[in-house]
Amino acid sequence: MISGVAGTIIWTENFPKLLRFYQMIFASEPKSIKGQFASFDFGSTKFGLGTHSEIEGVSKEKFRVMINLNTKDIFDEYRRIKDLGVKFIRVPEKENWGGWVATFLDPDHNVIQLIQQFDVE
Incomplete structure (x- = not known):
């Protein structure tokens, strides 16, 4: 298993x-x-x-596989990474499932996503 x-x-x-x-x-x-x-x-x-x-x-089909990186505060990470000169193709947006997603490309054009999981309070 x-x-x-x-x-x-x-x-x-x-x-x-x-x-x-x-x-x-x-x-x-x-x-x-x-x-x-x-x-x-x-x-x-x-x-x-x-x-x-x-x-x-570089990656020829960049959207085929996406690597998701967890973060507790997507807005802080978005600003930190953007300030490093990384261009985002999707700014932080709330998803239907309740969490948040922001997307950028690495130098080989692989899709990398910041994910802030939905918190149940």
Whole structure:
């Protein structure tokens, strides 16, 4: 039985640029860097970046897979990331399910979403 998602990996041909971008977005250093692969840890979930021989250029279907990053305050994170020079393609908006979503692209044109979960008070 599957017990959860272990993590995700973004493959790229531009490892140094993506690594700098995600260090800036996460405001942290990776847990490990080995050659052209880096891994950030978020509890039991891993976020990896690395080079792959089958990857060339930027994402051709950027909306096929979206990586969702949880935040407790989407407006603070939106402002912080925007102030770093990142352009958002969707400003924070309330969703029908009660949470909030904001969307931006990484340098390889992968879709990244900030998610503020719905809080039941």
